[in-house]
Amino acid sequence: MTFKIAALVLGSLGVLGILLAATGVPVGQALAEVIRASLGSERAISGTLRETTPLLFAGLAVFLALRAGLFNIGVEGQFLVGALACAVVALAVGGPLGIVLGLLAGALGGILWALPTAWIRAYRNGHEVITSIMLNNAAMLFATALVAGPLKAPDQQSPSTAMISAATRLPNLIDQPKLQVNLGLLLGLVVALLLARWLARTVAGYELCAAGANPKAALAAGVEVKPTLLKAMLFSGALAGSGGAVMVLAFEGRFYQGFSSGYGFDGLGVALLAGSNPLGLIPSALLFGILNKGGTAVQFLGVPKGITYVLLGLLIVVVAAIRYRKGGANATAD
Amino acid sequence: MPLPIEVLAAATAARAAPLALAALGGYTSERAGVINIGLEGKMLTAACLTAVIGARTGNAMLGLAAGIAAAICLSLFHWLATQTFRVDHVISGMAINAIAFGGVNTIAAKFLDPGATPPRLPDPPFLILAFGLPILVAYGVSRTRAGLRLQAVGSDPEKARLVGLNPVWVRFGGLVLTGVFTGLSGALIFNGVGNLTDTMTAGRGYIALAALILGGWRPIPALLACLLFGFLEALQLVLQGTSIGGVQIPTEAWNALPYLATVVALAGFVGKTRAPAGLGKP
Numbered sequence: 001m002t003f004k005i006a007a008l009v010l011g012s013l014g015v016l017g018i019l020l021a022a023t024g025v026p027v028g029q030a031l032a033e034v035i036r037a038s039l040g041s042e043r044a045i046s047g048t049l050r051e052t053t054p055l056l057f058a059g060l061a062v063f064l065a066l067r068a069g070l071f072n073i074g075v076e077g078q079f080l081v082g083a084l085a086c087a088v089v090a091l092a093v094g095g096p097l098g099i100v101l102g103l104l105a106g107a108l109g110g111i112l113w114a115l116p117t118a119w120i121r122a123y124r125n126g127h128e129v130i131t132s133i134m135l136n137n138a139a140m141l142f143a144t145a146l147v148a149g150p151l152k153a154p155d156q157q158s159p160s161t162a163m164i165s166a167a168t169r170l171p172n173l174i175d176q177p178k179l180q181v182n183l184g185l186l187l188g189l190v191v192a193l194l195l196a197r198w199l200a201r202t203v204a205g206y207e208l209c210a211a212g213a214n215p216k217a218a219l220a221a222g223v224e225v226k227p228t229l230l231k232a233m234l235f236s237g238a239l240a241g242s243g244g245a246v247m248v249l250a251f252e253g254r255f256y257q258g259f260s261s262g263y264g265f266d267g268l269g270v271a272l273l274a275g276s277n278p279l280g281l282i283p284s285a286l287l288f289g290i291l292n293k294g295g296t297a298v299q300f301l302g303v304p305k306g307i308t309y310v311l312l313g314l315l316i317v318v319v320a321a322i323r324y325r326k327g328g329a330n331a332t333a334d
Numbered sequence: 335m336p337l338p339i340e341v342l343a344a345a346t347a348a349r350a351a352p353l354a355l356a357a358l359g360g361y362t363s364e365r366a367g368v369i370n371i372g373l374e375g376k377m378l379t380a381a382c383l384t385a386v387i388g389a390r391t392g393n394a395m396l397g398l399a400a401g402i403a404a405a406i407c408l409s410l411f412h413w414l415a416t417q418t419f420r421v422d423h424v425i426s427g428m429a430i431n432a433i434a435f436g437g438v439n440t441i442a443a444k445f446l447d448p449g450a451t452p453p454r455l456p457d458p459p460f461l462i463l464a465f466g467l468p469i470l471v472a473y474g475v476s477r478t479r480a481g482l483r484l485q486a487v488g489s490d491p492e493k494a495r496l497v498g499l500n501p502v503w504v505r506f507g508g509l510v511l512t513g514v515f516t517g518l519s520g521a522l523i524f525n526g527v528g529n530l531t532d533t534m535t536a537g538r539g540y541i542a543l544a545a546l547i548l549g550g551w552r553p554i555p556a557l558l559a560c561l562l563f564g565f566l567e568a569l570q571l572v573l574q575g576t577s578i579g580g581v582q583i584p585t586e587a588w589n590a591l592p593y594l595a596t597v598v599a600l601a602g603f604v605g606k607t608r609a610p611a612g613l614g615k616p
Contacts, residue, residue: 004418004419005419008419019440022445023440023444071424071425071428073428116597116601119601120597120600120601124600124601124602126547126600126601127543127547129371129424129428130540130544130547130596130600131596131597131600133537134537134540134541134544134594134596134597135593135597137536137537137590137593138593138594141586141587141589141590141593142590144586145584145585145586149584265432268428269432272425304439304440304443304444305439306435306436306437306438306439306440306443306532307439308436309432309433309435309436309437309439310432310436310437310440312432312436313429313430313431313432313436316425316432317415317419317421317425317429320415320419320421320422320425320426321415321419321420321421
């Protein structure tokens with residue numbers, strides 16, 4: 001099996017190398033550029049940490065659902081609806097109260113968008129991947145329609161809401177001309193710690209993992225599996241929506257068309273790479289933050305952005321294959 | 335406003351055909367027990383290579399062949415990941431969609447001149463295939479030796495092993511067919527649009543999967559479900575720009591209709607009773 005895994009890794013690297021070679025940019029140069037643009041200066045590090053924040057929230061959302069045996073591919077849509085809801089509330093209510101209500105609105109938006117998926121999965125046996133992807137597309141259209149129509153600010157050229165006042169923003173913890181670290185990142189880290197504790201130390205957390213590991217055994221042991229799945233999916237939606245809200249309050253200051261550059265999908269990679277401990281999400285989100293920031297930079301060298309998705313896909317398969325080998329039969333939860 | 339019935343019927347057939355081919359691709363995979371979330375990625379890759387190779391060679395048939403070959407390759411990657419490496423079927427499917435999206439994005443940016451107009455094949459042969467193949471496959475699976483083996487492996491891989499079948503290789507055959515059908519579907523989608531973008535499949539792979547589920551994992555009922563979804567997509571073309579009670583309905587609302595219908599359809603579908611019993615099992 002080790003031989004097979006080695007072959008898989010080599011094959012994946014080969015595919016990636018061929019694709020990179022086809023774009024005509026030397027692999028070493030591309031790699032150096034990724035590192036330089038993501039970690040090479042204080043400004044680059046600030047950008048990487050900014051990218052890491054939504055990725056951490058998206059990763060948390062996917063991770064939690066995955067613990068319950070659910071694939072929440074709908075994080076992208078929940079993130080968008082959460083961000084939109086937060087922007088609307090934060091525009092209406094200013095100041096610190098606006099921040100709190102905005103975060104709450106984001107979580108509620110995410111829950112609302114996860115609700116059909118959660119209910120259909122738990123009580124109607126409809127596959128969560130299909131419904132959540134459909135709702136992603138619907139969220140994109142819904143947000144576009146609103147932001148190009150009733151919510152469009154008159155002074156903005158492109159479809160976008162108005163800017164949120166400076167008093168309604170999450171402050172920077174480190175605020176130097178070149179290096180900025182926002183409170184939003186700290187919020188994400190705290191949520192990761194709390195989630196780790198909740199999963200490991202509470203009955204509800206244990207039941208969630210039990211339902212995910214073996215639904216039949218959990219049912220026999222007295223866990224109400226269907227409500228547990230419902231709650232897990234809604235909780236996941238709340239995390240995704242909060243991520244959208246943090247993105248608005250900490251960095252963007254508004255909601256606009258094309259708000260998410262696919263954070264929800266990247267969250268899938270973040271969660272799969274993190275392993276079985278939520279704290280693993282932190283380095284994993286950082287890695288994806290580096291890839292996102294560096295990936296944008298290599299575009300200027302002529303490497304299309306798409307190549308990061310190829311890398312993501314190959315990485316997912318390799319990690320999943322290695323995990324199966326380590327985990328034995330238990331790793332194939334159905 | 336009287337609906338132009340002929341327009342609606344023609345649009346329904348045109349919209350349902352790629353769905354029907356994709357759903358059939360999903361069928362030959364899932365009937366053998368391999369969950370296939372990656373239909374979307376195979377369709378997208380096929381559409382891309384059909385365009386690129388078609389434009390490079392000026393030969394639409396070569397483009398089609400390249401598209402189908404690419405879809406088969408991805409399908410066999412899924413086979414390798416799920417059968418040899420025992421990767422979770424849903425994870426592998428999602429990974430394939432990511433690879434396809436990124437690959438198409440890269441190839442479209444690097445290998446297709448923005449001004450190029452790839453040759454396109456006429457639609458009628460595709461329509462005949464889309465509506466004829468499900469009948470052929472339904473017959474093949476229930477009446478031929480290979481088809482019965484496919485069913486046996488998908489229903490109970492353990493018992494299939496006991497009677498001397500090798501599920502892994504039966505699934506190989508099923509997944510090659512998945513590649514062929516999703517390849518045709520992707521080529522047809524490219525034909526309909528005429529220019530290449532990385533969002534051209536627009537979630538149709540997932541809608542096709544929903545149609546397969548609604549059809550209870552049977553080719554002909556799945557075809558009927560595809561016609562329903564095709565009708566909804568066609569309806570949006572006919573109704574776009576109309577207003578209800580004086581209120582202008584945004585275009586996005588019509589565009590969202592097929593997606594929301596898919597969700598509603600899955601909500602209305604109860605139980606897993608018709609799913610192949612061995613779905614996702616090693």
